[in-house]
Amino acid sequence: MKIARIEAIPLRIPFTTGGPSGVGVWGAGQTVDSLIVSVTTDAGVVGWGEAFGFKTIPAIKVAIDTVLAPDCIGRDATQIGRLMLDLQKKFHVFGRSGALIYGLSAIDIALWDIAGRAANKPVYKLLGGSDASSLPAYASLTRYADPEFVAKNVTRALSSGYRHLKLHEIDVNCVRAAREAAGDDIEIMLDVNCPWSVREALDMTRKLRPFNLRWLEEPVWPPENYSGLARVRQEGGIPIAAGENASTAMDFQHLLEAKAVDFIQPSPAKMGGITELAKVFALANANNTTVKVHTFYDGPGLLAAVHASAAFGGPDAWVEWRYFDLEAQLYGEAIIPNKGAIAVPQAPGLGLEPSTDVIRKYRQA
Numbered sequence: 001m002k003i004a005r006i007e008a009i010p011l012r013i014p015f016t017t018g019g020p021s022g023v024g025v026w027g028a029g030q031t032v033d034s035l036i037v038s039v040t041t042d043a044g045v046v047g048w049g050e051a052f053g054f055k056t057i058p059a060i061k062v063a064i065d066t067v068l069a070p071d072c073i074g075r076d077a078t079q080i081g082r083l084m085l086d087l088q089k090k091f092h093v094f095g096r097s098g099a100l101i102y103g104l105s106a107i108d109i110a111l112w113d114i115a116g117r118a119a120n121k122p123v124y125k126l127l128g129g130s131d132a133s134s135l136p137a138y139a140s141l142t143r144y145a146d147p148e149f150v151a152k153n154v155t156r157a158l159s160s161g162y163r164h165l166k167l168h169e170i171d172v173n174c175v176r177a178a179r180e181a182a183g184d185d186i187e188i189m190l191d192v193n194c195p196w197s198v199r200e201a202l203d204m205t206r207k208l209r210p211f212n213l214r215w216l217e218e219p220v221w222p223p224e225n226y227s228g229l230a231r232v233r234q235e236g237g238i239p240i241a242a243g244e245n246a247s248t249a250m251d252f253q254h255l256l257e258a259k260a261v262d263f264i265q266p267s268p269a270k271m272g273g274i275t276e277l278a279k280v281f282a283l284a285n286a287n288n289t290t291v292k293v294h295t296f297y298d299g300p301g302l303l304a305a306v307h308a309s310a311a312f313g314g315p316d317a318w319v320e321w322r323y324f325d326l327e328a329q330l331y332g333e334a335i336i337p338n339k340g341a342i343a344v345p346q347a348p349g350l351g352l353e354p355s356t357d358v359i360r361k362y363r364q365a
């Protein structure tokens with residue numbers, strides 16, 4: 001079975017978040033951009049993948065259309081690991097993260113979808129299987145930068161059944177508002193997206209310690225300052241999570257060697273797809289570290305995380321759910337967590353079919 005066609009499809013979908021959401025990297029105005037990728041084989045099997053990207057999606061589409069796809073056409077769709085290694089080696093001089101690896105991630109995920117469809121099994125069964133029919137999902141809130149909106153949306157997420165919440169605030173008052181609204185029994189995580197020096201991060205951990213955070217995510221600039229992160233972990237008194245900006249297995253090995261994290265966060269649509277994600281689960285296991293996948297997206301990249309987490313993760317394999325209210329979902333209601341749990345799809349491949357109506361209505365080119 002050979003790869004016959006690859007199509008990268010940008011989508012732009014309006015959303016609301018129950019308040020201001022001003023990080024400004026998602027898309028134009030109050031919309032979020034995503035890039036889904038279909039791979040079609042000469043046997044007519046179609047698989048779907050997803051590349052991370054938001055505002056940079058035009059660059060990732062070019063990388064797929066002009067560099068990766070021409071090299072994939074005619075290759076054996078069933079030899080995923082070999083193909084990925086070949087392409088990583090061939091194009092390594094153009095960067096070990098960014099557009100090419102994001103694009104490669106999407107193709108890898110689509111090939112796993114194809115493998116499952118061809119074998120008539122859901123991907124998690126190809127990866128080893130699981131008796132988990134659902135996984136805990138945590139609500140990943142956008143940055144509101146306003147204690148009142150934080151409290152309001154924490155309450156809203158709790159009323160939808162979430163028991164684990166992640167904030168993207170950088171202000172202590174916003175974290176206090178969240179803890180006061182949630183009470184003591186809810187797990188709260190704080191993702192600050194790499195703003196601080198090591199010294200600043202340590203100062204902040206002192207202020208944040210009273211709020212009993214499950215983890216502090218990416219406190220240090222730059223994200224690859226693993227020794228600095230390790231110091232914040234050692235001296236800060238709050239568990240540390242990072243990994244969404246690490247790329248391919250070797251980088252995760254470095255993160256673990258540095259003893260920089262309590263929770264490691266590979267992002268399947270960024271770091272190499274299901275093939276690389278499986279390796280990170282093994283590395284994390286050997287280093288006594290818990291994987292909490294990063295999935296600030298809700299297409300095939302999210303499903304890749306669900307299948308890998310079902311197969312390789314334990315009861316603490318929480319899946320990140322972007323707490324956006326999208327005008328339309330690629331997978332309709334089937335993907336939306338129910339009472340804080342996300343279903344592990346049981347149909348072959350990734351197990352859900354993207355809506356052709358949603359693609360037609362929201363595609364950009």
Ligand SMILES: [Mg+2]
Nearest residue numbers: 191217218244
């Ligand atoms: Mg993050």
